[in-house]
Amino acid sequence: MKLRYLPIAAVVLWAVGSPAAANQFEAELNSLASGKIAEISGSDQVIEAIKVQNDRTGSFQQNQIDDLDRTWRAEADSIDQPMIDEVLGNALSEYLMDIQDSSDGLFTEIFVMDAKGLNVGQSDVTSDYWQGDEAKWKETFGQGAGEVLIGELEQDESTQLLQIQVSVTVTDPESGHPIGAMTFGVNIEKL
Numbered sequence: 001m002k003l004r005y006l007p008i009a010a011v012v013l014w015a016v017g018s019p020a021a022a023n024q025f026e027a028e029l030n031s032l033a034s035g036k037i038a039e040i041s042g043s044d045q046v047i048e049a050i051k052v053q054n055d056r057t058g059s060f061q062q063n064q065i066d067d068l069d070r071t072w073r074a075e076a077d078s079i080d081q082p083m084i085d086e087v088l089g090n091a092l093s094e095y096l097m098d099i100q101d102s103s104d105g106l107f108t109e110i111f112v113m114d115a116k117g118l119n120v121g122q123s124d125v126t127s128d129y130w131q132g133d134e135a136k137w138k139e140t141f142g143q144g145a146g147e148v149l150i151g152e153l154e155q156d157e158s159t160q161l162l163q164i165q166v167s168v169t170v171t172d173p174e175s176g177h178p179i180g181a182m183t184f185g186v187n188i189e190k191l
Contacts, residue, residue, distance in 0.1 A: 028191045033148045033166050041170050041182045049092035049121055050180040053114045065130050072129030084125055092121030108163050108185035113137050115180055136167040141181040145171040162188050
């Protein structure tokens with residue numbers, strides 16, 4: 001029996017708190033990661049946007065990264081959001097929004113990180129700008145090409161959807177070297 005046929009309340013009762021819950025979806029998520037997610041993360045739009053940002057942020061020191069992250073977090077709670085607006089208005093973010101919109105609810109969020117763990121583009125506002133201290137970046141980009149991290153099953157507070165984050169290393173197709181990472185929120189009811 002596939003979980004997508006169960007009412008959401010039954011899925012929540014079964015899944016939340018179950019250590020094996022994410023494992024229940026592992027095969028489908030790995031298939032998604034090696035298929036559609038790999039296609040998106042290897043797209044020209046993603047690769048080029050990361051390369052451009054890596055050229056700009058490659059020499060950033062941790063204090064600069066921390067300052068950018070503080071600015072982002074402050075803007076997230078403000079009406080005036082020039083830094084957030086700049087990222088959400090770039091071509092990569094528009095591409096990611098289109099992918100999310102056309103996914104029939106499968107993807108709840110999509111964001112791309114550079115070689116420092118800084119946001120390059122995103123389909124929705126993230127709570128912070130620097131992901132470099134989090135597993136989604138450390139266990140993908142930090143581990144090298146071909147890495148996939150399947151996160152924990154979580155209920156998104158804003159949408160009330162059960163989702164799992166799938167993060168992957170983004171690799172330069174020319175050199176074979178990691179250049180960034182990408183995270184997809186996946187609605188398990190759409191698997």
